[in-house]
Amino acid sequence: MPAQYVQLIQETRPTSPYKVHYVSHDFFNYFCEVRAYTSIRPGRKAGDPTVMDLRCLKYLPTGEIHWKLQYTDDWQFLGNRL
DSSP states (O other): OOOGGGHHHTTOOOOOOOOHHHHOGSOOOGGGGOOSSSSSOOOOSSSSGGGGOOOOEOOOOTTTEEESSSTTSEEEEOOOOH
């Protein structure tokens, strides 16, 4: 039974047991509150950078996305494109 998985995994290595934590449904995120971006394109008009020009994307726990066109550039905030 799935409820016994924690015990079975702990007993797998008796000399050096795995550290197993039983998680409840509260452990997982509530995805209805997650912000969704309509686009990760850094520019909005013709001639601006496109997604194909991106070299780096950084996703922060706050939900913000930052981008770079070159590895040596400073991080740019994508903005709220909800």
